[in-house]
Amino acid sequence: DNTETPIPSPTPPTEPIVITIGHITDISVAAITDPHIAAFNDTITYLNNDIVPGVKFDSHLYNYEYDPSKVVSTYQHLQEKEVDIIYTPIASIVPILRPYVNTDQIVVFAHLVEGESYNLSDYIFGLGTIPEYEIFTLLSWITKNEWDSDVNGPAKIGAAFWDEAYSENVVDGIQYYCEVHPQQYEFVDSFLPSGEPGRCCEC
Secondary structure (H helix, E strand, O other), X not given: OOOOOOOOOOOOOOOOEEEEEEEEEOOOOHHHHHHHHHHHHHHHHHHOOOOOOOEEEEEEEEEOXXXXXXXXHHHXXXXXXXXXXXXXXXXXXXXXXXXXXXHHOOEEEEOOOOHHHHHHOOOEEEOOOOHHHHHHHHHHHHHHHOOOHHHHOOXXXXXXXXXXXXXXXXXXXXXXXXXXXXXXXXXXXXXXXXXXXXXXHHO
């Protein structure tokens, strides 16, 4: 008799497993964070419609007020709440959290993660592309479609950016690309919105 004995399906637990997500953000800049908070809450609601059988999701939102000095205390607060996962839309938080989550083995999901955090942590995951890679693709496209460096020479490029991790990584990517492709681009200067454009006016 070659009839295989069916394997019984596991009996689901009577009480759902609860996964708690710590949400670190800044609620002082509503135009930036409101869409992220709404999308995050909608995702939690969606997942709790029995999308993952036997599992329910809970969350703790913590406003760290865009203050880097409060990131560690925020992390410690979420640890006290016994969160299982941390989520943040703020890129600059990730490098600060990295040594702590490496030690405590807590997974972090962030909208944007710079390449170094990927390389130095097994617990950090990005929901988007690495900022440097975005700018490599953009500059390559410009060269192929908008600026003929063989005819016009290297394009002068500058950067205006906010003083935060994502923008800094983009500027680092621009500078690196210019060093590798000097026949295509010349990096001129960069400045913050609060500063003077300087040589960027030459671009």
